[in-house]
Amino acid sequence: MIETIETAGWVAIVIGLxxxxxxxxxxxxxxxVGGGIVIVPVLSWILTFTGFPSDLSQHMAVATSLATIVPTAISSSRAHHKRGGIDFAVLRSWGPAVVLGALAGGILARYISGDVLRMVFGFVALAVAVNMSVPKTLVIADRLPHPVIASPIGGVIGLISSLMGIGGGTLAxxxxxxxxxxxxxxxxxxxxxxxxIAVPGVLGFIWSGWSVDGRPPLSLGYVSLPAAACIVPLTWLFAPYGAKLAHxxxxxxxxLCFAVFLALTAVKMLLSVFG
Structure with missing residues (x-):
């Protein structure tokens, strides 16, 4: 189907990206959230529209989303750091396990179907949306957990975020x-x-998709380089604006904004599986 798309169709796709x-x-x-909450469903729809199989489109969407998160996370982190908005104690405590979990997610994705990836995205995002929308957020303790507990938390965040194609905010x-x-x-x-999450996750998806047939032109594993090239400049420019709004x-x-976006995306993703 990709050959049958007219020039106007490609222009619309690029503008959409x-x-x-x-x-x-x-x-x-x-x-x-690293932008993945928006990027994954849009890329999945675009790839499906251009004729790629459902399983392949979801893997490509997740992997490409992770690739775009790398520069976006750098830009957003710098903006938050200037305002003293980063807790380095959390990074030291959770970071190593997050990296390992994300790498594992990218590698395991080779053996997981597209619908399973959609269900992971949908159910986890919906659960977090409900938690964030209630008047009182769940509070377990008044301080960060002991490293023995922090490592499993970081590992789960990295694993699930990698499989969802998001930057970690959904769980972190x-x-x-x-x-x-x-x-x-x-x-x-x-x-x-x-x-x-994004760096080891995308490396895992590159390895997982390296020998998979039927990928779009100019793909690196499961990562679509043209799609990433369209998205990255805009995410880089707009991330500092979002960080300014956050403060x-x-x-x-x-x-509530966080919850609404999560819920809408989760429902859309689940409908694509069960609808």
């Missing part, structure tokens, strides 16, 4: 607030954790 990058960059800075923000980290600081730290928006409003 640019718009996706702008929204994803803003979301990355505002909510610490509520996980931090559960240990009494203020929401703005949790968002800033999640943007840094996004880098620790001016009311905390309750910030949580």
């Amino acid at each position: 640019f718009a996706t990058g702008a929204v994803a960059g803003t979301m990355a800075g505002l909510l610490g 923000v509520p996980s931090q607030t559960a240990f009494s980290v203020p929401i703005r600081r949790a968002v800033g730290t999640a943007s840094a954790l996004g880098l620790l 001016t928006v009311n905390q309750r409003v910030l949580k």
